[in-house]
Amino acid sequence: MVHDSRDRELGTHRRITRRDFINGVAVTAGAAMMPWHLLGDEPAGPDKSPDYYPPALTGLRGSHPGSFETVHSLRDGTFWDEAGKPVDTGETYDLIIVGGGISGLSAAHFYRKTAGAKARILILDNHDDFGGHAKRNEFRVNNSFRLGFGGTFSIESPAPYSAIAKSVIEELGIDVPSYSKYLHRDLYRSLGLHPRIFFDKETFGTDKLVLNFNPRGGNESGDAERSSSDLLKQFLADAPLAEQAKRDLQRLYQDPKDYFPGLTSDQKKAKLARVSYASYLKEIAVVHEDIVKMYQAQPHPLFGVGIDAVSAQDAWGFDLPGFSGLKLDPAPGKGMNRDAIPNEEAEKYFFHFPDGNATIARLLVRKLIPDAIPGNAMDDAVMAKANYAKLDDAGSPVRIRLNSTAVRVRHLGDLASAREVEVAYARGGKAYTARAKSSILACWHVVIPYLCEDLSDKQKQALASAQKVPLLYTNVALRNWTSFQKLKTNSVYAPGMYHTFVNLDLPVSIGGYECARKPEEPIVVHMMKAACHPGRPARDQHRMGRMELFSTTFETMERKIRDQLARTLGPGGFDPARDIAAITVNRWPHGYAYEYNSLFDSFWLDGGETPCEIARRPFGRIAIANSDAGAYAYTDEAINHAWRAVGEITKS
Numbered sequence: 001m002v003h004d005s006r007d008r009e010l011g012t013h014r015r016i017t018r019r020d021f022i023n024g025v026a027v028t029a030g031a032a033m034m035p036w037h038l039l040g041d042e043p044a045g046p047d048k049s050p051d052y053y054p055p056a057l058t059g060l061r062g063s064h065p066g067s068f069e070t071v072h073s074l075r076d077g078t079f080w081d082e083a084g085k086p087v088d089t090g091e092t093y094d095l096i097i098v099g100g101g102i103s104g105l106s107a108a109h110f111y112r113k114t115a116g117a118k119a120r121i122l123i124l125d126n127h128d129d130f131g132g133h134a135k136r137n138e139f140r141v142n143n144s145f146r147l148g149f150g151g152t153f154s155i156e157s158p159a160p161y162s163a164i165a166k167s168v169i170e171e172l173g174i175d176v177p178s179y180s181k182y183l184h185r186d187l188y189r190s191l192g193l194h195p196r197i198f199f200d201k202e203t204f205g206t207d208k209l210v211l212n213f214n215p216r217g218g219n220e221s222g223d224a225e226r227s228s229s230d231l232l233k234q235f236l237a238d239a240p241l242a243e244q245a246k247r248d249l250q251r252l253y254q255d256p257k258d259y260f261p262g263l264t265s266d267q268k269k270a271k272l273a274r275v276s277y278a279s280y281l282k283e284i285a286v287v288h289e290d291i292v293k294m295y296q297a298q299p300h301p302l303f304g305v306g307i308d309a310v311s312a313q314d315a316w317g318f319d320l321p322g323f324s325g326l327k328l329d330p331a332p333g334k335g336m337n338r339d340a341i342p343n344e345e346a347e348k349y350f351f352h353f354p355d356g357n358a359t360i361a362r363l364l365v366r367k368l369i370p371d372a373i374p375g376n377a378m379d380d381a382v383m384a385k386a387n388y389a390k391l392d393d394a395g396s397p398v399r400i401r402l403n404s405t406a407v408r409v410r411h412l413g414d415l416a417s418a419r420e421v422e423v424a425y426a427r428g429g430k431a432y433t434a435r436a437k438s439s440i441l442a443c444w445h446v447v448i449p450y451l452c453e454d455l456s457d458k459q460k461q462a463l464a465s466a467q468k469v470p471l472l473y474t475n476v477a478l479r480n481w482t483s484f485q486k487l488k489t490n491s492v493y494a495p496g497m498y499h500t501f502v503n504l505d506l507p508v509s510i511g512g513y514e515c516a517r518k519p520e521e522p523i524v525v526h527m528m529k530a531a532c533h534p535g536r537p538a539r540d541q542h543r544m545g546r547m548e549l550f551s552t553t554f555e556t557m558e559r560k561i562r563d564q565l566a567r568t569l570g571p572g573g574f575d576p577a578r579d580i581a582a583i584t585v586n587r588w589p590h591g592y593a594y595e596y597n598s599l600f601d602s603f604w605l606d607g608g609e610t611p612c613e614i615a616r617r618p619f620g621r622i623a624i625a626n627s628d629a630g631a632y633a634y635t636d637e638a639i640n641h642a643w644r645a646v647g648e649i650t651k652s
């Protein structure tokens with residue numbers, strides 16, 4: 001491979017560490033390229049090998065190579081020609097679940113409560129690891145062990161967890177109120193670190209890191225000593241924004257206007273629900289383009305799109321500036337996204353494990369297959385090493401079969417009188433079948449029309465409308481974070497860069513896991529990218545973003561990561577070639593569940609049945625779960641719909 005001098009500076013030529021290379025990138029490729037055909041007719045695979053340990057893999061993870069090709073060939077109509085007639089495994093189960101995310105794992109948990117612990121359950125998942133979006137990334141840097149979250153970050157939801165979702169959290173032994181015991185809340189503040197904004201030269205004319213005065217209301221800068229107006233003043237002095245933009249920003253905050261005089265609060269909210277925040281800023285508040293650019297990526301972590309595709313009403317809910325002069329009634333307006341409606345009770349229900357909600361997935365697996373995850377308490381799960389060879393064990397009533405993509409789910413016989421369903425799945429390039437009394441599809445809804453040909457067109461259309469939000473959750477293991485300390489930051493918003501958020505790991509120590517507390521120690525830096533394409537309707541942006549993520553190589557992503565960290569942290573002494581120990585890009589072309597949006601989904605404003613209600617209707621012995629079933633990208637919804645789906649198949 002030819003490297004230019006910039007590549008050399010960035011360190012793209014470096015083998016990250018020998019161990020990372022052997023256990024990481026090389027093994028990722030190896031797992032996908034395992035000679036499955038040597039394994040005969042048994043649906044065995046690499047997951048029985050003692051070396052099989054996906055959490056330690058680096059490189060391109062999330063929807064990794066090997067996980068999506070089968071479903072794409074099913075979509076393209078080529079799968080059955082290539083796979084041929086499926087081999088009957090002869091296996092029969094009470095329940096076969098498609099999807100080993102939190103919804104699928106919870107469905108198995110609920111089913112056992114109703115049908116008993118001896119109920120035979122098979123869970124199929126197309127990835128090489130369980131947990132769905134709730135994935136764990138492990139790193140070893142020098143002698144330090146570091147965890148990162150590959151997807152689902154924490155127990156949190158804009159609305160309070162339902163009684164059923166809370167009951168699962170409690171049964172797993174997770175004591176949410178005890179969170180403060182594990183969090184080193186003041187660590188970064190005690191080192192003088194504050195959130196900052198990185199202005200890039202392509203978007204703002206120069207590369208500059210500036211104190212984040214508080215782009216989302218409240219004093220979030222972490223600087224308790226200074227008032228919001230002092231911080232704004234400093235920001236205006238430092239930020240590379242046009243002079244007019246600075247005056248406009250000051251006006252938005254300090255000279256609020258009523259842009260709709262004579263309208264009632266409800267009438268104003270109805271207008272705001274139909275206009276994007278970007279248009280509101282440009283056309284109603286009439287601010288300089290730099291302000292729009294600065295706020296553009298602010299909603300990425302919640303919606304995976306920018307302010308061009310988020311309503312002004314939702315922006316008001318998030319405390320973005322420009323609304324105080326409207327004197328709106330604080331009650332939520334019609335068509336507001338649930339994320340935009342503040343809820344104090346929900347805000348308090350928060351818990352972040354170092355691997356995010358992968359710990360929930362691991363605790364569920366422990367309940368279903370105790371031998372797979374040693375231990376018996378919430379804390380000890382964090383450091384427990386999963387034994388993947390135990391996941392699909394013939395002696396266990398519950399089996400989790402990884403690297404296995406469901407390709408067809410159908411009733412054996414007439415829908416009304418069938419007593420069994422048959423699930424066909426592909427593993428290692430071959431198709432197999434197994435039978436069960438019922439099936440729960442806890443997988444992504446867009447896949448289901450390709451699995452169940454017998455569904456009505458109306459239901460298929462509703463399922464297909466659940467366009468997932470494409471995202472990258474990137475974890476970069478650094479040998480130290482002294483550059484963050486020198487630049488006095490722990491969190492950077494970068495509206496013009498490839499990854500728009502860069503954060504030092506949330507400092508949590510639990511169950512023998514010790515997070516980094518000294519800047520000289522290795523740490524995991526989390527970077528987030530929403531693959532959006534501004535200016536188009538949200539679903540179109542998601543489709544384009546998905547294609548973008550599937551077609552971008554890891555090498556391209558790595559170069560962008562190294563370049564971004566070098567430009568942001570270089571003035572603090574950061575050297576990407578020296579300081580980066582490992583990179584794991586968790587690529588989620590099918591990320592968050594699509595949430596309804598008053599700009600593009602008229603039913604969300606006008607009322608009526610929502611697509612997710614049509615999509616999740618049971619079909620004979622087949623029920624449908626997943627967070628898509630609630631059009632709500634949160635763990636509690638994945639659990640709620642597992643509960644409903646189990647109720648549907650067990651009620652007769």
Ligand SMILES: Cc1cc2nc3c(=O)[nH]c(=O)nc-3n(C[C@H](O)[C@H](O)[C@H](O)COP(=O)(O)OP(=O)(O)OC[C@H]3O[C@@H](n4cnc5c(N)ncnc54)[C@H](O)[C@@H]3O)c2cc1C
Nearest residue numbers: 099101102103126132133152153154406443626627634635
């Ligand atoms: C990057 C990211 C961050 C998130 N952060 C949070 C957070 O902090 N808090 C929160 O509450 N929620 C978060 N979420 C939302 C998260 O999706 C839900 O919380 C929850 O984990 C979803 O669980 P699920 O089981 O419904 O779906 P998933 O986790 O997506 O699991 C579905 C599984 O089905 C598999 N599948 C699909 N098709 C097939 C097939 N044909 N055969 C076999 N298997 C198949 C999929 O590959 C996947 O593994 C996040 C999501 C993403 C993508």
